[in-house]
Structure formats: structure tokens, C-alpha cells
Amino acid sequence: MYDVAERSGVSIATVSRVYRNPDSVRAQTRERVLEAARELGYVPSGNARGLASRTTGVLGLCFPDYADPDAEADAEADSDADDAVMLYSDQIIRGMERAARRHGYALLIAASLEGGPESLVAKVAGRVDGFAVLAQTVPTEDLEVISRRLPVVMLAGPREIDHLDHIVVANADGERELARHLIEDHGLRRLAFIGGEVESPDAEARFRGFQQACRDAGLPVPDAPDLRAEMMTQAEGARTAEALLDRNAGLSDSERPQAMLFANDQMAVGALRALERRGVRVPEDIAVTGFDGIPLSRIVRPPLTTVRQPIRQLGEQAVELLVQRLSDRERPPVSLMLPVSLARRASCGCG
Amino acid sequence: MYDVAERSGVSIATVSRVYRNPDSVRAQTRERVLEAARELGYVPSGNARGLASRTTGVLGLCFPDYADPDAEADAEADSDADDAVMLYSDQIIRGMERAARRHGYALLIAASLEGGPESLVAKVAGRVDGFAVLAQTVPTEDLEVISRRLPVVMLAGPREIDHLDHIVVANADGERELARHLIEDHGLRRLAFIGGEVESPDAEARFRGFQQACRDAGLPVPDAPDLRAEMMTQAEGARTAEALLDRNAGLSDSERPQAMLFANDQMAVGALRALERRGVRVPEDIAVTGFDGIPLSRIVRPPLTTVRQPIRQLGEQAVELLVQRLSDRERPPVSLMLPVSLARRASCGCG
């Protein structure tokens, strides 16, 4: 910048103005500066600018490194599938990027990776004006500290820190509607719910929706999932499906569960495969459902009945909240709940 | 940082060390500093750090804002499709993010947006250690200037600036293989190629591959596409398909083209729809092929025979090149060509 100033015979202040506020500089002077900049290959330092102006024009996103090994394997085996499998995080990124662009921000993304005091978040946090965090990505204590300095919005998780904005999807409502569909529309009465990790607030909320549906229908209300998976992966889905089958081996047809409701799609997909191996037909012998609406859910046979999450919107709303808060730090924290929708497909007997 | 230093009774240099090189500080001192930092809600400024150390730990990606309006419409009409439609850019982002993470970098992404002297690239360029640009996203002159200061890799385009690293996919090879397949395996001899914009190097390279296949097979070699679309969108694909139909209306069956090869999938998909409306059966009456291997190509009926691009790898390789160049500015510019693969599906008569 000093070089540009010297070369064009002005002060660095003027060079600065040319970029920040072009109209405040005489056209002729401006041209001279721009010309010099071009000749010198001048690229303004975002760092210096950020340091001096205390803003970056960048919003951030931290998401977990989580990748289902089975999904990866699918992609390996069928290169065709690779293209189609859009991850949760991909969609959030897309949503955030679009919204950020509308507001003139760029997006900095980083998946969690362990580290010392110099963790992932710290890195991101130091380079953005505000950021979104996917639940279970960042230690709460880190967030606690960081959120004192800049806006943070929590995505798809419980509000771990009460002064943060956060956005969740209607997990309970979705599962309730799903179960209602099975009960009322398909006349099923014996439903098995396969939950996830106890610490997964999403999975727990879905179970509560399931309970609610049972209650609404006058069916017995379980006080815990029939089974819990450790990881919510395809492998665990397959394992739990088989466990359930084994457990019910001795029962008569009129006692056996008529449906397995999994806490997410990954598990349901794994279950579908396990059931096929065991020769159990879906949906004739038993209905299977998931939750999330991942692309894979449409591709498997039979296509999986599930609850679709508005993931793109999650990203878009995150940006809106960040932008709002950036302009008004005092606004009380908000908590958005995004609606979900039922995707009725063949695995429950529809279509 | 000064506050942290004061509160923990050390100098700012020590605070800095705690974060940058923890082992160079006595454990006890370190704890004291960390404690103070926690209490004060200290978040190191990436800007200041970047300014002082002259590196950011961030790599960038600039991609075009391009979104096929028809694809958007699809997503609107069938919310189910939305999830599945993964964009070119999404996959590159994914590839780059993964690779960047492996090397300890975060990723800054931004889609092109018009602006004054303060353009998109400038913003990104000033905040990263190096970045990748998708072809046709950034004015060549801007790149020219910026690439003098930091590593830039050009993606999927011609090497507009000869000292830049760049990566392309094997467009010509792919189209040649595709045409060879139609000619040899399906015995077709009258092929029509529908090209794209003249300025699209990809489309042109594909046409050259087509020519080569004709030459190889001893068929007449056209010196220009049978038709050119302006935009390479679904709408244009539909329009050109109908134009071709009309043009050939007077021909006998033995003169009419037996296949339409489109320069990309979007157009081919649009064509599929137009042909269906006209009552022309695919592949019975005519074969149709695309190029790219977008997810939609699998979903349409009949599934589209196409050439799959290794888009994720494009992103991964981009990061590798950037990292390499960051460690050796003198390395001569490299030019990678990534191999493509044929996806034989129903629209050409396979499967």
C-alpha cells in the first residue's frame, strides 16, 4: 500500500479511500491509484484491514468431522453413488453460503479436529464476525468463552448456553406425525422404536414424539426405546434390527412388532440391508422408517419412509440470526424451531 | 491479550507463546495464562496474528454464482429432489474442505458477485494463503494481478494465465469414449452433437473428442456442432432438441440422426423432457447422452448415459497443488488432467 501510494504520488490514506470509499476521491486521482495498484500487483491485506476496522466480512461454520464409514464405503463401491450422497454439512454450507452472499459476507468453514488450546473454533472464531456451530462439534466451555466476544448460533442442538441464539428442527413433531401415520393410516399397533445415543438430544426428542403418538392413539406408552444404538450408523442399525428380530423370534405373529422406527436414516438403511439378508420383507413383513431425509433414503430399496429436515433453511436462518445480532447485540436470544415434513415412501407400505 | 497478560502477571510475549508454542512455557505459568484467558473470554485475533505472521492458515475457493433456474424449479416442485441435487460447487467444496483439513487449513468460500475495485476475489485473496478459482468466475486481469502475490490454481478451465497451476478434466477423451461406445457398441452411425457457448472451453474440448471418435470410426467428421445452445441450461437443451427434430422432419428414417450428444447433462435432461412431450421415445427412437454426471442424470427417466467428472478429486487436487506451491514458490507451474469415466445408462440403450 505504501508502494502504491508512492507510485501514484498520494498518501496511504488516499489509497485506502480509493478502496473503501471511492467517491471521496477525485476521479483522476482514483484512476492513478488503481493504475499503480495494478502495476504493482497490489492485493489489500484482509488481515490488516480486519485488524484496523475490527470486522472481517466473514461468517463461519464449524461442523463435526462425522462421516459414516458405511456411507463412505457405498461411495467407494459405487462411484455413481458418491455424487448423489449429499451430506448434512454440505447442505448447511450451501444454505449459509447463499444467505451470507446476500448479506455481503463470505463463509469460512472448518470441520472439527482435535487440538490444544488452539482448537478449531478458536481459529475460526478469530477470523470471523460471527459463526454457527453444529451441535456436538465444539466443547461447551469453549463456546461459553467465545460467545462472550462474538455472535454464535447453535444449530440443531439443545441450547447449551442460554444466551445464544439457536435453531432446532421439530424432531418430536416429526416423529409423532410419522408414528401417527403408521398407526392411523396403516393400522399398525405394535411399533418398536430404536433410539440412539442417550446424549443425542435429537434422538431423544424423536422418541418423545413417538411416545406422544402412542399416547394420542391410546396405545401403551413405552418409557424407553425398545433398543438403543451406540452410534446411529448403518452398522448399528443392522445390528439392532437383528437383535430385535432375535428377541422376537419366539413370539407369535400377533405379538411381533409391525414396524421398526429408527431414530435416523442411517440406521434404518442399515436395518433394511440386515432384514433383506434375513429374508424379512419390507414392508410386507415389517415396516421400517427413518428420520432426516438423507438422499440415500430415496435410493435404497424399498425407498425409506422418513421425516425430512429443512437443512438448507437451517443454514440460511443461521446467517439471518447472525446478521441480525451483528446489528443489535442487545436483542434477546432467540430460539427458532423449523418445521419438518413427512416423506411417505414404500418402506411403510405407501407408494 | 494485554489484559490476559496483566491478569496472569506475565508479558504479552508469554501469552503469545502459550498459544503458539505451549511447551516453551512452564506448565504452571501456562495454566495461569489459560485461566486468565478463560475468565476474560479471550479470543485470539486471527487478523492480528495473520498480520504479524504473514500467514492465515486459510485456503480459499471462488466459484460462480451460476445456478440453473430449471434445476431450482425442480427443487421447488419436488422438495424431495432438492436434497439430492448436489451442485458442482458443493462437491468441490467438499473435496477441498477435506483435503484442506488434512493439511491443517480452513476453507474460505465465496461465490462471485459483482463489485467495484473491491471485488469478490480481492476479498478472498486478502484473507487466504492461496486459493482455487473455478473457471469463468473471475476476470482474468484480476487473477493476473493477484496471482503475482499468492498461489492460485485454476480449476476446470483453460490455463488463461500461464504461470498458474491448473487442473482440467479429460473432456475430449471422455466425449470420444462416449461416442465410440455409441458407434461401436450400439452400432449407431448418425450422431448429432449439440454444443454450448463458443467461449466454453469445456464444451469445445468435448466437441473435439466427438470429432476424434468420428474420425476413428471412419465416419464423416463435422467441423462444427450440429447446433449450439446459448446457455447450456435445461431450457436451451429442450429448445435445441426440438429445433433438431424440426430440422430433420423431412428426412427418412435412414437419414435421421440416431443419437443426440449434448455438451452437458443439463441440456440433455431438458432434451429428454422435450422429446417426451413430442412423443419421441428414448432410446428406441433416438439415443441421448450428456456430460458431467450430475446427480440429476441418474434420476431422470430414462437414466442418462453420460461422462462422469471426478469433481471431488478436483477439489482435493487443488488443495494439494496449493500446499505444494506454498512450500515451494519456485516450482514450475503444473497442469493436471483428471481422468473421467463413462456412465452407461438407459438413455443410450444400455442397461
Added chain:
DNA sequence: ATGAAAGCGCTAACAC
């Protein structure tokens, strides 16, 4: 309309 000068928060030599 333009210039001068004071930081912005940190890193990296170099002393101690």
C-alpha cells in the same frame, strides 16, 4: 479532496 499520525492485536527477534 488529501495528508499526518495514532493505533488495531499480535509475532518474532533479541535480550536477560
Added chain:
DNA sequence: GTGTTAGCGCTTTCAT
């Protein structure tokens, strides 16, 4: 092991 001290390249009053 820890402190001192220069900047890093810009923005931003305040003058002129």
C-alpha cells in the same frame, strides 16, 4: 523460561 521492542498493513480521526 520470560520480558522488550519493533513492526505487520491497514483504517480513522483530525488537520489542512
